[in-house]
Amino acid sequence: MGFQINWYTILLIFFVLYSLGESMNTSRSSLDILLKEYAYKSIIQTGILYNATLPSNLSGMEVSVIRLRTRSFWTMGENFSEFHLPQRILPVPFVNRVDIVYQNLGNWSSTYYSVPGYSMVTPVVGFMVYNATDTTSDNISKLNISVMDKPISIQFPQLLLPQGSNLSTVKCVRFVEDGSTELSDMALDSRVCTTHDQGHFSVVVPMPKKAKTKERLWKWLVVGFALGFAGLVLFGLIGFSVFKCVKKKRLAKMEKQADEGVSFENIWIGMSRMPSASVTRTQPVLEHNEVP
Numbered sequence: 001m002g003f004q005i006n007w008y009t010i011l012l013i014f015f016v017l018y019s020l021g022e023s024m025n026t027s028r029s030s031l032d033i034l035l036k037e038y039a040y041k042s043i044i045q046t047g048i049l050y051n052a053t054l055p056s057n058l059s060g061m062e063v064s065v066i067r068l069r070t071r072s073f074w075t076m077g078e079n080f081s082e083f084h085l086p087q088r089i090l091p092v093p094f095v096n097r098v099d100i101v102y103q104n105l106g107n108w109s110s111t112y113y114s115v116p117g118y119s120m121v122t123p124v125v126g127f128m129v130y131n132a133t134d135t136t137s138d139n140i141s142k143l144n145i146s147v148m149d150k151p152i153s154i155q156f157p158q159l160l161l162p163q164g165s166n167l168s169t170v171k172c173v174r175f176v177e178d179g180s181t182e183l184s185d186m187a188l189d190s191r192v193c194t195t196h197d198q199g200h201f202s203v204v205v206p207m208p209k210k211a212k213t214k215e216r217l218w219k220w221l222v223v224g225f226a227l228g229f230a231g232l233v234l235f236g237l238i239g240f241s242v243f244k245c246v247k248k249k250r251l252a253k254m255e256k257q258a259d260e261g262v263s264f265e266n267i268w269i270g271m272s273r274m275p276s277a278s279v280t281r282t283q284p285v286l287e288h289n290e291v292p
């Protein structure tokens, strides 16, 4: 019984660790949903870009939203903040009206996004296209876009490269929804990144080698410590349950012996109780008389 309960505990520990990993995974998309909801509250009319009012626990982020007729989006394109969306972009599946939600994660960028081996030199900015034809529904769906002609361009106005960084190592990064990242070259003269899709974007430079190995060492130390600790806890739990089990069994055995009137000092021989002072003296007797 004691053993069973502890296996549940072990399973519970694994479940908690797994769901921790899972929540890290989904925190980006839940942030997107949250920001979209704040953005929606600020829409009044079509064709105007509105800044969303965010609660104080999200201060430092910037969110805005614009509702567009697909026809004017197709013929005019749209510009907002860093993004220049050219003409000839269509929502997929086709709908008559779309909402474009813009995000600038500011000093929250590295909380939600990072590229291993690189450091971000701009905040993460992004935009997403939603279906605006049925805004009464709670479940406003995200749309794909099809860029038919020129790519979307992203100009990072506050791009400050770290001193001594090699311009040719600067990369544009796109954070794909499935958690992967796409690196591409930046147009160095104009400092513009281009893309054919919606999503989140930033600019990165490679981390210096030294910092990289140092960081790796730290990572391993932390991982090692965490694993060691988890191992200790598991080991302790198993050890404890085994100990409890053995103790229980021994107790049960002793109780049984006490019930039958047998103690460690006395052995029943025939009908009389005789002290078993030494093993050699009692052994021959044992061979001729059956002990219960």
Ligand SMILES: *[C@@H]1O[C@H](CO)[C@@H](O)[C@H](O)[C@H]1NC(C)=O
Pocket (backbone or CB within 6 Å): 018, 021, 022, 025, 178, 179
């Ligand atoms: C995180 O997301 C990726 C891609 O969707 C998936 O392959 C992976 O299993 C997820 N991790 C966890 C802990 O669920």
Ligand SMILES: *[C@@H]1O[C@H](CO)[C@@H](O)[C@H](O)[C@H]1NC(C)=O
Pocket (backbone or CB within 6 Å): 076, 077, 078, 079, 084
């Ligand atoms: C967006 O900016 C470009 C270049 O500055 C301009 O040619 C275009 O007309 C603008 N589009 C809209 C919808 O304002």
Ligand SMILES: *[C@@H]1O[C@H](CO)[C@@H](O)[C@H](O)[C@H]1NC(C)=O
Pocket (backbone or CB within 6 Å): 092, 093, 142, 143, 144
């Ligand atoms: C958008 O594209 C992705 C990948 O091609 C697909 O899985 C998803 O279902 C599409 N979404 C819509 C609304 O069409």
